[in-house]
Amino acid sequence: MDTIIIRGGGDLATGIAYKLHKAGYRIIILEIDKPLTVRRAVAFSEAVYEGENTVEGIKGILAKNRKDIYKIWDIGAIPVYIDKEGRIIEEIKPLVVIDAIIAKRNLGTNKSMAPITIGIGPGFEAGKDVDFVVESNRGPNLGKIIHHGKAEKDTGIPGEVMGYKEERVLRAPCDGVVKTFYKIGDILDKGQAICQVGDENVTAPFKGILRGMIKEGLYVKKGLKIGDVEPRCVKDYAFTISDKAKVIGDGVLEAIEYLRNKNSI
Template identity: 65%
Template sequence: MNNIVIRGGGDLATGIAYRLFKSGYKVIILDRDKPLAIRRTVAFSEAVYSKEITVEGVKAILGRDIGDIYEILDRNCIPVYIDEKGDIIKNIRPLAVVDAIIAKKNLGTNRDMAPITIGVGPGFEAGVDVDLVVESKRGHYLGKVIYNGKAIENTGIPGETMGYKEERIIRALDSGVVETFFSIGDTVEKGDIICKVGNVHVKAQIPGILRGMIKEGLEVSKGLKIGDIDPRGIKDYAFTISDKARAIGGGVLEGIQYLKMERGI
């Protein structure tokens, strides 16, 4: 039993999937039919739209059914399957289920889903609804495995980069369909019109590299995070897994290895 199901396919979930895949595990990603990932160049959920995506040499492919899932695994790739509620988990019977939806609350993951269950970030309690929790907040405890208790509560304040916090974030100023004017990896200046949501233009608050941008054509609600700007200005950062995702991935790997040894799985 070497299969691991990850609920969610955004950039943090992708960092987890990458680290587990490179450690020899068979990884399956479950996501919604219209993923809202921002860092789409490094999100395996993008396979829902493009059918396949490769991140740092690891390919993910959209699967249509359980037969597809196992065929994709046999090709040494990561299957992405549309299953927001995780209904297929009972058929796969994985070693572990990792909830990396990053919803700040538990959307249905429980300890009956697999021998090992891990929740990433706030919304989970180790020993109650999942076996372990991995800290997702930037800082000293990022990636820490929590064996009892909860992750740090969500503050709603983005992590700081070069002194910028909320200014880095691009949010929808209205509800409606997203129309983009820049691509991920582009250089932007303060005041540039990055996109339009509904009838309202959204401008960059700082200069830098557009590190993430939600998929054009999606309908979003006012206030939703739809993009982010990296003031460090290094284009490669827009196309590679982040330090945060790698740290969380390391924590998940540690947790799985620990419980395998402890329980003799």
Template identity: 50%
Template sequence: MDRKLILMRGGGDLGSAVAHKLYRCGFRVVISEVENPLVVRRTVSYAQAVIEGESIVEGVKAVLVKTQDDIIPAISHGDIPVFIDPQLDIIERLKPYAVIDSTMSKKNRGMNIQMAPLTLALGPGFKAKEDVDAVIETKRGHFLGRIIYNGQAIANTGIPESVNGYGKERVLRAPCQGTVMHKREIGDFINKGCVICSVNNEPVKAPFDGMLRGLIMQGASVKKGLKIGDVDPRCKKEYCYSFSDKARAVAGGVLEAVLHHLHHARIPNQ
């Protein structure tokens, strides 16, 4: 077992911030993804490597690897390998020190506390001490980034926290089932009422003046109600290409949990 090797399930914006921080702190990180990731904040998500072959966020590159044999060479090259393996079959071969569920799916889709010496999960849907060793709080507020060793994270409300007075309006959702076609791109300034994209020719309009911070990939097949975009009223282009304060807080909580476990694993009598 390699105490520096961490396997992550999910390379969305929060998971990518975690992977980035762990990588920068000297850990070797592998990201497991699905074949067709539907990420909204594509510019800060390593899952985008599945679509484009690679993804660079804040100076750290992730690359898509096609086989298990390609994982270690990618790590040796200084990259974060992204491997299509939603069931985490690679665990037996990698024998990671920690497995982290960062899918933000709000439910346990196969995580098991016995998967590795340390198992973590981000957000609601998991019970610490039962599903995983610990859960990291992802809801904005006083406890954001807290490590929960007993119990669960705060339940999902489905309503984003307010930014400059805008809450649920910030999230764009598919008006119907169908295929997404872009009219605007991430980083564009948009005026209230302008068409951002369409789903099966049904327009999705800007709810207020702002900047398009996230937009699901062109041609994605989506279900009605799925989150497909993110409008930011702060209108700062750099926010579109960097991790959020929330993502950094969650990543800090994960790093603390990993280091705490490593420290006590070395001192079994304390």
């Protein structure tokens, strides 16, 4: 069975991991020691804090060493391994390395890491940094495989839902430690204090459900995305992989199969 290493374990990376796991690949997710994921209920990065996290029936489990990785594979789960620099890539020698950190810049992924390398979204140039780039910007090109060139620039604007765009995103009003008052999936009223950063409250911009919230206790900088409010008051939306993540996952799977067939890998 072929191995794929995904750098990053946020919600988009998790959507990719979900698709590839279902397709029969062995997955390893590489994370940092304090992930800043907002949609934690649908992100394998949460295993770093909780030891494990189940997303749509697939379990991600924190691995402490290489032996753990094989044990986790044996039970049909996805190992999550803390490795910011990607040092284990050289040891495992995967078929594919995917950079799904979504940092809007390349943090060190390069074509020499594996027979197939893929970058998600802006920050990569197909044919130079990686073999392929997969478009992450919402619109007609979402999930498109880019053979040469770069993805569209990040707009910083989330997709529109019931007329709301930027309002859906909660950002830190100042530098400080996050203290949360509600759990992901809770229904909020407009103006309700959702969390506190330092001494400042962050309030709900409209009535909706708390779709995502950064881990309590983390120190954040002013302007960082720390939460996500969904105006459609359907609790399931907080606990399911987004359509965006699944479309990107489809694009990644198609890119891998294309290169495998082309090069007979």
